[in-house]
Amino acid sequence: MQKEGERLIPINIVDEMKSSYIDYSMSVIVSRALPDVRDGLKPVHRRVLYGMYGLGVFSNRKYLKSARIVGDVLGKYHPHGDSSVYDAMVRMAQDWSLRYPQVDGQGNFGSMDGDPPAAMRYTEARLKKISDEVLSDLDKETVDFQNNFDDSLQEPTVMPTKIPNLLVNGTSGIAVGMATNMAPHNLSESVDAICAYIDNKEITIDELMQHIIAPDFPTGGIIYGYDGVRDAFHTGRGRVVLRAKVNFDEIGNRNAIIVTEIPYQVNKAEMIARTAELVKDEKITGIHEIRDESDRKGLRVVYELKNDAIPNVVLNLLYKYTALQTSFSVNNIALVHGRPEQLNLKDIIHHFVEHRHEVIVRRTQFELKKAKERAHILEGFMKVIGTQDALDRAISIIRHSANPQAAKEGLIEAFELSDIQAQAILDLRLARLTGMELDKIRDEYDAIMKEIENLEDILANEPRRFQIIKDELIEVKEKYGDERRTEIDYSGGEMSIEDIIPNESVVLTISHAGYIKRTSLSEYKIQSRGGVGNKAATTRDSDFLEYIVSATNHQYMLFFTEKGRCYWLRVFEIPEGSKTAKGRAVQNLINIEPDDKIKAYIRTNNLKDSEYVNQMSVVMVTKNGTIKKTSLEAYSRPRVNGVNAIEIRDNDQLLGAYLTNGTSQIMIATKNGKCIRFPEEKVREVGRGSIGVRGIAMEDNDEAIGMIVVNDVENETVLVVSEKGYGKRTAVEDYRITNRGGKGVITLNITEKTGNLIAIQNVTDEDGLMIINKSGVAIRMGMDEMRVMGRNTQGVKLINLKKNDEIAAIAKVEMDKDVEDDSGEFEEGTDIVTDNQEDDTTPQAENENTAEENENSDSEE
Incomplete structure (x- = not known):
């Protein structure tokens, strides 16, 4: 029943549902599920890092209870469930989930078998050293900040990261009407590719692929075939087939298949249980026993075979029916200027370089502003205490002033100082008035002027800014770069292997x-x-x-x-x-x-x-x-x-x-x-x-x-x-x-x-x-x-x-005559029994019947 003073406005329910659903979907896309192309982070990951940054739990500080970190992030920046924050933080600490983990966890943070982490009240965490590069220069106005959910605090909209995080760690997320699934890559290869792009902005994707060869998954394994990788790099979509890394061995008198690396995102325990079911159902034959011998030294799953089984045949069955072979469907969708876009390899690198360039410019502007402010104060110091007469005069003005405000005005008038300079003079300690301190002030001023000149040159010189980006990336590579873990089996695809x-x-x-x-x-x-x-x-x-x-x-x-x-x-x-x-x-x-x-x-x-x-x-x-x-x-x-x-x-x-x-x-x-x-x-x-x-x-x-x-x-x-x-x-x-x-x-x-x-x-x-x-x-x-x-x-x-x-x-x-070696290849180490054979030449037999029978039959059987 309509109350007095109320006005009902009829709305088409279809239009209202469309409008509301679009608002909801955009909220999920922008504020939850998709990463920003610049720093490769979703809002929850960015808030976890910023919350830890605010708490000061850096890699050189002691661990802090995970519950404290989660509570801080929830209360200040992320108004959602505590599990969403803790689960995100846990994944950032798992070295089988992220190629370069960003959180250093202490305690039970789960396992490759799908074991859940301990509750956050039991675990502790701090930032990894590599996260310092993600947060570097955050305090230098390098990125924009926005209000938090209740407008009481500010949080960064993006991180000024030196790490190409979207490339090296990848991401996955399901939004509304779209999803993203980006593969991780090797940091050293990524840095080489970015440097090659900076040197030549017209570089082709094929030329970039000479540096960044293929995805590099944290769990290693083998990329089987190259076509999916090529498609992913060229179009942003591709199916990369992953295989476990295996070798054959003999245990006792049985052949065995030994698995030392499994495909990315495969649950080891589930994989073994599923294989056991297939063996029981006789879908896979030839396996006598399966054992998980993994320990803290590394992964090792043993498939012991029956005596009559052929290892290669059994392995092919395992690839066909179990998670020893899986596929990773690459779908490179990220937010570009707040809008979701599908990106190829060059696009990702381009947006990262643009971001780094903006960070360099803003950092330089901030440092130049601070340097000029300091130079301004030092100029005031030298005006007032540069000579003994000026110093005596300043002291006299201060001594005879009724209050600090009068002293400040007297200094401004006498020495033509700015308000800031006069206040800095009043704040000086008496020890700074000695002759030695004056020399230090002059030296500092000279250094500041050189720094200002250097910073202004950076702002005026674009090639130099790009060189700084390269130098900082190379420094990151030297600190954190490593060998690739995932091997590539080019024979698995249709690509011309001779090219590789x-x-x-x-x-x-x-x-x-x-x-x-x-x-x-x-x-x-x-x-x-x-x-x-x-x-x-x-x-x-x-x-x-x-x-x-x-x-x-x-x-x-x-x-x-x-x-x-x-x-x-x-x-x-x-x-x-x-x-x-x-x-x-x-x-x-x-x-x-x-x-x-x-x-x-x-x-x-x-x-x-x-x-x-x-x-x-x-x-x-x-x-x-x-x-x-x-x-x-x-x-x-x-x-x-x-x-x-x-x-x-x-x-x-x-x-x-x-x-x-x-x-x-x-x-x-x-x-x-x-x-x-x-x-x-x-x-x-x-x-x-x-x-x-x-x-x-x-x-x-x-x-x-x-x-x-x-x-x-x-x-x-x-x-x-x-x-x-x-x-x-x-x-x-x-x-x-x-x-x-x-x-x-x-x-x-x-x-x-x-x-x-x-x-x-x-x-x-x-x-x-x-x-x-x-x-x-x-x-x-x-x-x-x-x-x-x-x-x-x-x-x-x-x-x-x-x-x-x-x-x-x-x-x-x-x-072969081409094998130039007289090293006793057949004589040493061959473990064969040798006798001293004699030339027991027997007398030649008497001429035997030499009648040579020959039928010139050319008929086929």
């Missing part, structure tokens, strides 16, 4: 048991030829380095397995290790099946070079004598899970794969001692899905044992070895060229004494040979110790075998 990773020369080493590593070529070239040698790689029992080759980071390694699969690794993806490191098992780097085995390694150049991949071919041979030749182009599109290189039928397996250039010669040997030699051109090129053609015709009880590719007929020789320890070297030309698919010729007369043929290799005098027995003994011999003999000879006994022992395999120890 230098194409440096490295040495790849692979051991017989399949341990691989890359080492900088410079480490092999430290010692010149003829040196005394140094310790070689650490290997496991009965293992040795089999394959050593120089490569560059941009090249590829192809791995071919017994089941006919092909896998890829870029050279830079192979773990780096010193010369003495044992390396990483290849099975842990590629997604190979548990019951499969790597049979061949091929190093290639850039697979994106169309001319190269179309010119080169991959030739493979299987146990059943099938040979297949496919253009390298068919293997030029790497896939994570590999591809089928050749179709392997039942009771067959891949024996080897080689890179050819179209002019090579192929030789295939069988266990019954036959060998065929034919030009590569005789094998026509087929597609990757084909099965191949017959390489050598064999009897029912025979099978192929290996293939060699000969490129230098004059210098290379053919080495064949039988299981009972017999072998020989023969010139390639002793094997006449025939057509593909024939039965071949005898390469070693197989008897009960020799045993079956087990290996064929092309060797030179410079090569080394490793002989591995079934009993686990490995023996090394140099090929220069073994003379070249005719094809129709029995050969020599390479080693003396104990009763019932046989040769399991031989391996040519490949040493």
Whole structure:
């Protein structure tokens, strides 16, 4: 019911709701959720810092109860709940939340497991040293102040920070109708980028990215792929994929995945609990036990694997289903002149530099004003006490004045002083009237005049002001700069990796048991030829380095397995290790099946070079004598899970794969001692899905044992070895060229004494040979110790075998000629059993049947 004197005004409820909601949303946007682009702080964080500044709890003072700080901030500046202030202050003290924490907390301030902090009555806090740079020059009228909520006090609208806080600490906040999520960055990189911007205001974002490479999260981890980073820097929006930092290790007799860094803002305890659920539900297989071994020294989560689990496969499942891989959606929205704007990297730097420039100008103006005021007073001092007569006259005026006001007026009239100067004379202590004090006044005046001249020059000289900004930033970098914590895995994205990773020369080493590593070529070239040698790689029992080759980071390694699969690794993806490191098992780097085995390694150049991949071919041979030749182009599109290189039928397996250039010669040997030699051109090129053609015709009880590719007929020789320890070297030309698919010729007369043929290799005098027995003994011999003999000879006994022992395999120890090192790489530290082998040369067998059977069959199987 309307009362007398009241007037009702009808309003459209839709308009009223719109108006009220807009007011509310602007209040949330400006006064709560979004940071200011200049100091990177939201109002609550700014008020916490200013409240602590007012209480004097600096880094060199004692801690103060958090409740006292929170109460001061609430009562003076922040009329909201106490939890909002305390939660903000707690986060400012957590080194896993802020890249550069601003509050130094004492007591329980929570944990990465999501544990809450202790109540504020139990904890204490003070400012961190770095916060001094955020609050620096606050008392020099460098920023505007505004009334607090009840107009009883003043608070700063922005901090005059020397730290590019928005860049280095980032922020996140949900407003009404918009949100912000800004990533933290490394302080040293940020300072370098800002200095580069000051030097060249037209600098591009790509040029800035040479200094500030990517976000740098407080919890470390790995940025997987670079596209999201590039988008965030260029547009202010981007999705950055983060992965935990892991390594593989062995605990007892089990493989284990060790996590030492987790993605930003991941709750460790929840991540482990969620993983345990997935293991229980069999979404993730292969994990035996999960343990959290984190302590005050650092984070360590152990995923102990089952005996048959492949670490690389399990790790990929963890990345797929758990928070070991997360994404950080960058959305750079901040307040610019009180209005929310989306900002790219250059925008953020531009606004920070503009702010610092304004602070420098206002600080200089304040210092100039103070210097001029002091100079004015000193001028008055020198007028009155500059001479003895003037001093006596001033004292006389003061003594004979009825009161201070009369004395002041008398001094003003007698010496033409200002009111301020006269008051300063009256306030002087008698001790300042001595001659020595007068000299000090003159010296101070001279220094003040120089300071005034310097300050006026700063105000008149813009380049000098920007130089001051740079100098102060560099000083901040020297004080608080550190190494970046977050690594970048460029291979995760689609960016051209060649743009990022230098194409440096490295040495790849692979051991017989399949341990691989890359080492900088410079480490092999430290010692010149003829040196005394140094310790070689650490290997496991009965293992040795089999394959050593120089490569560059941009090249590829192809791995071919017994089941006919092909896998890829870029050279830079192979773990780096010193010369003495044992390396990483290849099975842990590629997604190979548990019951499969790597049979061949091929190093290639850039697979994106169309001319190269179309010119080169991959030739493979299987146990059943099938040979297949496919253009390298068919293997030029790497896939994570590999591809089928050749179709392997039942009771067959891949024996080897080689890179050819179209002019090579192929030789295939069988266990019954036959060998065929034919030009590569005789094998026509087929597609990757084909099965191949017959390489050598064999009897029912025979099978192929290996293939060699000969490129230098004059210098290379053919080495064949039988299981009972017999072998020989023969010139390639002793094997006449025939057509593909024939039965071949005898390469070693197989008897009960020799045993079956087990290996064929092309060797030179410079090569080394490793002989591995079934009993686990490995023996090394140099090929220069073994003379070249005719094809129709029995050969020599390479080693003396104990009763019932046989040769399991031989391996040519490949040493790339570019790897300039005579340091005993295969002789020291290899933990293999060596025997003193004798040259047990047996008399050459009588001429054996040399009838060479050859079928010129070129039919495909």
